[in-house]
Amino acid sequence: MDKEQVAAVLTEIGTLLELKGENPFKTRAYHNAARTLEGLAEPLDKIVAEGRLGEIKGFGDALVDKITKLVTTGQLPYYDELKASVAPGLVEMLGIPTLGPKKVKKLHDELGVDTIEALEAACKAGKVAVLDGFGEKTQTKILEGIAFKRQFASKHHLHKALAVAQPILESLRQHPDVTRCSTAGSLRRWKETIGDIDFLVSSRQPTEVIEFFVTQPGVLSVSAKGDTKASVIVEGGIQADLRVVSDAEYPFALAYFTGSKEHNIVMRQRAIARGLRLNEYGLFRSTEETRDPALRLPCNTEEDIFRELDLTYVEPELREDHGEFAAAEAGKLPRLLEWTDLRGSLHNHSNWSDGHETLDQIAGHAEGLGLSYWAITDHSRASFQANGLSPERLTQQLADVAAVNQKLADSGTDFRLLTGTEVDILKERLDFPDDLLAQLDVVVASLHVAGSDEADNTKRLIRAAENPHVHMLGHLTGRLLLERNPYPLNQQAVIDACAATGTWLELNASPWRFDLDWRLWHYARSKGVKCVINCDAHRLDHFGYLRLGAGVARKGWLTKADVINTLSLAELRKALKGRKK
DNA sequence: GCCGTTTTCGGCCCGACTGTTTTCAGTCG
Numbered sequence: 001m002d003k004e005q006v007a008a009v010l011t012e013i014g015t016l017l018e019l020k021g022e023n024p025f026k027t028r029a030y031h032n033a034a035r036t037l038e039g040l041a042e043p044l045d046k047i048v049a050e051g052r053l054g055e056i057k058g059f060g061d062a063l064v065d066k067i068t069k070l071v072t073t074g075q076l077p078y079y080d081e082l083k084a085s086v087a088p089g090l091v092e093m094l095g096i097p098t099l100g101p102k103k104v105k106k107l108h109d110e111l112g113v114d115t116i117e118a119l120e121a122a123c124k125a126g127k128v129a130v131l132d133g134f135g136e137k138t139q140t141k142i143l144e145g146i147a148f149k150r151q152f153a154s155k156h157h158l159h160k161a162l163a164v165a166q167p168i169l170e171s172l173r174q175h176p177d178v179t180r181c182s183t184a185g186s187l188r189r190w191k192e193t194i195g196d197i198d199f200l201v202s203s204r205q206p207t208e209v210i211e212f213f214v215t216q217p218g219v220l221s222v223s224a225k226g227d228t229k230a231s232v233i234v235e236g237g238i239q240a241d242l243r244v245v246s247d248a249e250y251p252f253a254l255a256y257f258t259g260s261k262e263h264n265i266v267m268r269q270r271a272i273a274r275g276l277r278l279n280e281y282g283l284f285r286s287t288e289e290t291r292d293p294a295l296r297l298p299c300n301t302e303e304d305i306f307r308e309l310d311l312t313y314v315e316p317e318l319r320e321d322h323g324e325f326a327a328a329e330a331g332k333l334p335r336l337l338e339w340t341d342l343r344g345s346l347h348n349h350s351n352w353s354d355g356h357e358t359l360d361q362i363a364g365h366a367e368g369l370g371l372s373y374w375a376i377t378d379h380s381r382a383s384f385q386a387n388g389l390s391p392e393r394l395t396q397q398l399a400d401v402a403a404v405n406q407k408l409a410d411s412g413t414d415f416r417l418l419t420g421t422e423v424d425i426l427k428e429r430l431d432f433p434d435d436l437l438a439q440l441d442v443v444v445a446s447l448h449v450a451g452s453d454e455a456d457n458t459k460r461l462i463r464a465a466e467n468p469h470v471h472m473l474g475h476l477t478g479r480l481l482l483e484r485n486p487y488p489l490n491q492q493a494v495i496d497a498c499a500a501t502g503t504w505l506e507l508n509a510s511p512w513r514f515d516l517d518w519r520l521w522h523y524a525r526s527k528g529v530k531c532v533i534n535c536d537a538h539r540l541d542h543f544g545y546l547r548l549g550a551g552v553a554r555k556g557w558l559t560k561a562d563v564i565n566t567l568s569l570a571e572l573r574k575a576l577k578g579r580k581k
Numbered sequence: 582g583c584c585g586t587t588t589t590c591g592g593c594c595c596g597a598c599t600g601t602t603t604t605c606a607g608t609c610g
Contacts, residue, residue, distance in 0.1 A: 014582095022582090025593060029582030060583050098599085100608050135601060384595035385610055424610095427597070448610050449597045478610090 003037045003044035006070045009079055010034040010063075016082050018101035019090050019108075033063050038356055045071055089115035096145035097484065098138065106131060120146050155482055156238050159511040159548060161187055161194035164234050168216050169199065175212055177205040179247045184257035188316045190551040192514045193481055196239040198257050202250035213242045248293065249281050251302050256280035262321035263314075270309045270325075283308055317555040322522070334559045339550030341566040344373035345543075347422060347444045347474055347506060347534035352397055353378035354386035356539040359397075359404050359417065365540045367408070367415040372569045375442040376401060377420035380431035383448055391436055394421060398439065416569060418442050418576075422474055424449075425464045437469035441576055444506065444534075446474035450487035458490040462497040468580050472504035472532050475515040483512070491520055499527040502580040504564055507533045507556070509549025510542070521556025531556075532564045 001009070014030030036058055037044065047053055048071045053064045069076050093104045093116060107113045110131055111122050119142065122128050129139040165183055172181045178201050182188065185198035203209045210230045214222045219240075224231040229243045245253045256264060256279065271278035277286050282296035283305055299305045303313045311328040315336055318324040327333045349355030350362055357365075359376060366374040378397070379388035389397065401419050408415055420442030424431040430445060437443050445464040450457045464470055476494060477486030498505055505524055508515045513536070516524065521531065533549040535542050553563060560566045567575060 017582090026582040028593090033582085058583065062582060098608070102607055133601065133606070137600060141600095382596060383610070388595085424596090431596095451598060 001070045001074050003040055006044065006067055007034040007037040009070060009076065010037070010067075013079055013082060015091060015094070015101075016086050019086055019094075019105055020082075021101075021105050029058065029063070032058050033067075035354075037067075048072065087114035089118075092116055093119060096142060096149065098141045098145060103134075103138075106133065116146060116149075155193045155195055156236065157481060157511045158187070158190070158192055158194055158514075159545075160236055161197055161238060162548075164218065164236060164238055164240070165197045165199075168213075168218070168234075168240070171216060172199065172201055172209070172213070175209060177203050177208045177212075179203055180250050182254055184243075184254060185259060188258050189260065189319055190317045190555050192511075192518070192552065194238075196241060197234075199240065199242045200250070200254055200257055201242065201244045202247040203244050204246075206244040209244050210242065245281075248296070251299050251305060252278070252282045253280045255302050255305055258316050258319060260320050263319040263324070266321055266325055267309065270311075274309065276308070278305075278309075315554065317551065318557065320555075322519070334557055336554040337550055337558050337560050337563055337566070339547045341560045341563070342533060342546050342550060343568065343572075344371045344375070344565055345509075345535040345537060345546060346375040346418070346420070346442050346472070346532050346565055347377050347508070348375060348537040349378050349386075349422075350376050352376075352393065353383070353388055354538060359400055361540070362537075363404050363408065363415070363417050365543065366417075367413055369543060371415065373416050373418055373572065375418035375420045377422040377442055377444050380421055380423045382424040382426055382431045383422075388424070388431075389421070391432060394432070394436065414569065420444065422446050423470075425460050427460070430464065430467060430470075434467070434469055437467075440469075441573075443470050444472055444474040445470045447476075447478060447487065450478055450489075452488060454488035454490060457487050458493050461489070461494045465494065465497045465501050465503040470503060471576060472506050473498065474506045474534070475508040475510075475513050475536070476505065477515050477517070479515055479517075480512050481514065486515075491516070492523065495520070495524045495527060495529055498524070498529045504530045504532050507531050507549050507553055508536050509533050509545040509552070510536045511545065511548055514549070514552050516556075518552050518555040521553065521558055525556070525558060525562055530564050531558055531562050534565075 010030045011034040014027045017027045017030065036056060048068055053059055053067060066076055066078065090104050090108060093099055094101065107119060111127055113119045113122050123139050123143045128134050128142065129136045165187060169181065169183055172178050181199065181201040183198060184200045186194050187197055201209055206228055210225060214225055214230050214232055218235045219232045220235065221233045222230065223233060229241065231239060231241050234240050243253060243257060268278045271283060275287060277284045281291045283299060284290050284295045285297065286295050297308055299308065306313050312331050312333055314324045314328050314333065324333065344366065350359055351357060362374060379386040381388045381390050398419050401417050405416050418441040420440050421432060422444045423437065425445050425447045447457065447461060461473060465473060476491065477489055479486040505516055531553060533546065533553055535545040537543055537545065564575060
């Protein structure tokens with residue numbers, strides 16, 4: 001096993017021990033060891049072979065023995081026995097909000113519950129509410145949690161859908177019988193979560209293309225296969241649909257299948273108002289149902305369709321009926337940000353807190369990608385679970401960043417790391433004093449532990465925005481897509497406070513967050529609030545989130561001028577030092 | 582589980598909220 005696999009086993013052991021009610025310090029030792037492994041710079045098998053595993057802090061005799069067995073043989077009887085002794089349903093139950101190991105254990109011990117279904121039945125029978133430490137509210141929350149999980153089981157995060165779609169799209173593009181092809185639907189509109197993946201192809205040989213599609217690598221099963229369309233289930237349980245049309249129909253089908261439904265309704269209304277009829281097969285000179293090619297207006301691209309309906313081209317991201325028609329009619333749609341405009345990210349983590357890589361590794365990777373800057377904003381002390389930095393460690397880190405930058409300067413490169421923090425917004429104050437914040441290039445203030453009181457959460461965020469050293473607020477609502485709803489919060493009031501104080505707002509580009517939501521950027525932009533698209537990177541492969549975040553920013557109507565991290569390093573330094581209002 | 586030591590077992594361990602309590606356990610980040 002490699003270190004990722006070993007880390008996964010150790011994490012699972014820790015979770016299983018929690019469910020058995022083991023000493024929390026013991027379970028934590030496993031979780032800590034897993035995290036340490038993931039952060040190792042050199043190969044695990046080398047360390048094991050050279051007998052240096054025990055030199056690593058947190059690795060005693062027991063862990064060295066178990067890790068060595070996993071690395072050298074891929075087996076660990078202790079793990080197998082432990083796993084066999086715990087019902088798999090219990091691990092699944094941990095995924096329900098408000099249920100942790102203690103409650104799950106109690107439910108299992110007292111009620112014999114070992115599946116989600118059994119838990120649901122027990123709640124409905126009122127058996128949970130009468131348990132010691134449980135009550136009516138807990139029982140209700142568990143039922144809500146189960147419903148929430150089921151509701152979102154059919155939705156998928158954008159990056160996962162993209163990862164599945166891109167190789168298939170590339171494959172279709174190479175096929176000799178494919179003339180034009182594209183994704184469509186919510187994926188093309190860059191929605192934050194995706195129900196199913198839509199592909200559109202134009203071809204003279206639909207049967208061949210469909211056969212090719214259903215035999216793509218990653219296709220788990222074929223749910224439907226006809227003359228013009230097919231549906232398959234691909235890896236990750238995502239449904240993917242292919243539609244094949246003639247090349248003359250292609251732009252109409254692309255517009256139709258891209259949607260949104262609401263956008264399409266307005267498009268059809270505009271067609272009717274002009275004595276035309278719009279559907280997936282064409283824009284026809286007729287108000288009757290028809291597919292007669294002789295009546296079809298000659299449109300080769302989507303641009304042509306919009307023009308026929310007296311509109312400038314509307315980018316797919318904007319097709320939500322959120323004001324795009326009025327703007328397109330007036331020729332006032334903004335020129336949207338391009339992801340290649342971005343020069344760096346201002347909210348990221350290193351192995352000083354809960355990130356995976358060293359400052360050197362991060363700087364090397366960012367420079368290699370052609371970026372201009374990258375801020376290191378590790379967690380502050382209160383984020384204990386994330387190994388948050390004390391003021392002393394932060395001060396040490398400043399020196400280390402300076403040393404990395406000196407090396408960069410000596411090698412003649414213009415790329416620089418920036419110092420910073422993601423400082424916790426505590427109940428009455430920020431986690432670091434102002435004089436420390438004043439020494440940093442970048443200060444991101446984030447709420448990690450919010451309450452249930454909307455007014456109080458709002459007040460805390462506004463107070464953070466009013467701090468003269470805070471450049472921006474991070475992941476405003478704390479939502480985790482498909483997992484956790486936003487904190488109760490008056491977002492508009494916070495945006496107004498940002499406008500009044502000159503505080504920037506983060507667009508957190510992690511595909512689990514995309515926070516602030518695209519629907520609110522239009523408002524923020526109208527108030528003059530600047531956006532910062534941040535990766536919140538915890539490892540090198542999170543750098544690609546810049547592209548995801550740029551798509552969300554486009555969906556929020558943002559232009560290059562609205563986004564701070566399109567600035568050059570010199571311009572950015574000036575903006576960071578500029579006095580807030 | 583690990584660590585450190587007044588060398589053999591006690592301490593490890595932030596800050597806040599919710600729901601259950603009537604002073605605290607469990608959960609979360």
